[in-house]
Amino acid sequence: MMSYAGEGIAIRRQQTFAITPNFYPESKDHPKTFYNEFSRLNVAIIGDSSDNANSAGKKPSVTCNVPLQRVPDIIRVSGYLLDKNSEISESGSESKGETSEAGSESKNLSPAYTVKLKVGDATTRGKTPAEAIQATPKDHASLQKLYTTFKGQLEFLRKSTDSRFASANKAQEQAILDAMDMMQKNTFDETKVSKSKYPIYEGMTFGPNELKDKDNRPTGLYKYTKITISMEMGEKTPVVVTITNGKAPKDPNTGLVDTKNMKDKKTLTMRLYAYEWTYVIRQVDSLMSRFEENSYRTAEILATREAVMNPETQWRAMQSLKSQYASLFYSDAQMSATVYSGIYKALFGFSPDRTRILVRKQDLYDIMPVYDRKMFDVIVQSLRQDNIGITYYSASMFRDQEPKQKAEYVVNLDALGKYMSA
Numbered sequence: 001m002m003s004y005a006g007e008g009i010a011i012r013r014q015q016t017f018a019i020t021p022n023f024y025p026e027s028k029d030h031p032k033t034f035y036n037e038f039s040r041l042n043v044a045i046i047g048d049s050s051d052n053a054n055s056a057g058k059k060p061s062v063t064c065n066v067p068l069q070r071v072p073d074i075i076r077v078s079g080y081l082l083d084k085n086s087e088i089s090e091s092g093s094e095s096k097g098e099t100s101e102a103g104s105e106s107k108n109l110s111p112a113y114t115v116k117l118k119v120g121d122a123t124t125r126g127k128t129p130a131e132a133i134q135a136t137p138k139d140h141a142s143l144q145k146l147y148t149t150f151k152g153q154l155e156f157l158r159k160s161t162d163s164r165f166a167s168a169n170k171a172q173e174q175a176i177l178d179a180m181d182m183m184q185k186n187t188f189d190e191t192k193v194s195k196s197k198y199p200i201y202e203g204m205t206f207g208p209n210e211l212k213d214k215d216n217r218p219t220g221l222y223k224y225t226k227i228t229i230s231m232e233m234g235e236k237t238p239v240v241v242t243i244t245n246g247k248a249p250k251d252p253n254t255g256l257v258d259t260k261n262m263k264d265k266k267t268l269t270m271r272l273y274a275y276e277w278t279y280v281i282r283q284v285d286s287l288m289s290r291f292e293e294n295s296y297r298t299a300e301i302l303a304t305r306e307a308v309m310n311p312e313t314q315w316r317a318m319q320s321l322k323s324q325y326a327s328l329f330y331s332d333a334q335m336s337a338t339v340y341s342g343i344y345k346a347l348f349g350f351s352p353d354r355t356r357i358l359v360r361k362q363d364l365y366d367i368m369p370v371y372d373r374k375m376f377d378v379i380v381q382s383l384r385q386d387n388i389g390i391t392y393y394s395a396s397m398f399r400d401q402e403p404k405q406k407a408e409y410v411v412n413l414d415a416l417g418k419y420m421s422a
Contacts, residue, residue: 009283014048015270017241019280023068023291039068041284043227045243045268062243062268064227066203071284074201074229078281081198081231085238085274111175112182113192119153119172126235129179130193147183150176200229200239206257211247221247224257237271305375318382325379328364329390330420333357333411354414358393358407380409389415 011017020042023035047060066074112129119125124132129150136146154176157169182188207223226244246265251258272280307317337357364376383390389412 009280009287011272011276011280015268016044016046017270017272017280018044018046019284020044021284021287021291023288035068041066041068041071043241043243045241045270047268060266060268062225062245062266064203064225064243064245065205066201066227070201070203071288075281075285077200078231078277081200081233082274082278085231085233109192110178110182111171112178115171115175117153117172117175118168119156120149124149124153128193129175130188133179133183133188134190134193143183147180150180150183154180197240198231198233200231202226202228204257206248219247220249221263222250222257224248224259224262235271237273239272239274239277240269241272242267242269308375318379321375321379322383322386325376326383326388326390326416326419329359329383329409329411330413330416332359332363333413333416337413355412357411357413359409359411361408386419388419389413389417 008021009019022042023039025036042063042065044061044063110130114128116126116128117124117132123135123146127135132146133143136142154173157173157176160169179188204224204226209222211219211221211223213219224244224246228240228242230240232238232240244265244267246259246262248257248259248262250256304317304321307313308321310317336359337354361376380390384392391410391412393407393410
């Protein structure tokens, strides 16, 4: 079966984001049915040295398959969100996403819901204080830790003496103060949090076969993978890809994966710039188009071969093939004659001999489907016997001037032209 398993797409920084296409036609007998149910994109994230590398120093990695049926929708949604993100970036405004009715009037909201923080670590930087609260587990220890973080950021902002950021710092101070007040009084309203994160794709796979240990004994665990792709509007790296790998048991009551008891869980996240995701989407679309084109050409070639093998259609099929190949020879020879015409006139004062134009087999191979090569010699032999201006190369034909370019065929453009126009 045809596959593009060797052609991949990669974005490399400290981490690496990679996509490997695995495309297969429905069957070799029906290649016009472009993809079978196993066609997919294999998506991987390879972590850097800080992502819990093992004792041998090997970088961690996670992988997940995306069914090909979902790819067109991923391309469609990505295009829409990339356009929206571009509008936001160009206007310099912050995205508010799909806000609830209660929070639609941002001017009436506390700065804790609207002002993004430019200080702190990954738990707060680039988020509003309200978004940080929303993302924090609601146990006492986690909330207390976030409150302490807010307090430290407030002190940092108040110590700043750079007048250039005075206005921005003042807005962040008020946002943090309001957030701390809400946490103390328990008045945080999750419905007012701006939803600037939009899903592009989410998928989960659960291996059908039970995993075995090193002694080949069943473990009661199954391979589990999950991938989420989302867009965070207005961010410097708006596209967020998260992949989780692990081993999980089945729930005996439902037969579904029991993620609460997962073993060997490993999660990696990589953020991509908008231009990087645009490149990824464009390349995926290009690979699909190329595969579909080759599938169609393969189908046409197989149909022609069947026609050649069938006594009832053999003569007509061969005539059609001979006409196609004669056209290939003529196009290549005509191009050579045109290219060398100026050179000959400049050096020797005359044009190249149109009755002796050299044609290389490899040049023809480069412009014909690879599947045609098995029939190439048979068809060329038949064309030569028809005496239409295609002959095999022989040094005796060039006794007056041995050509420097090595070739397998010599074309008489005038004779072949008459055949083509007949």
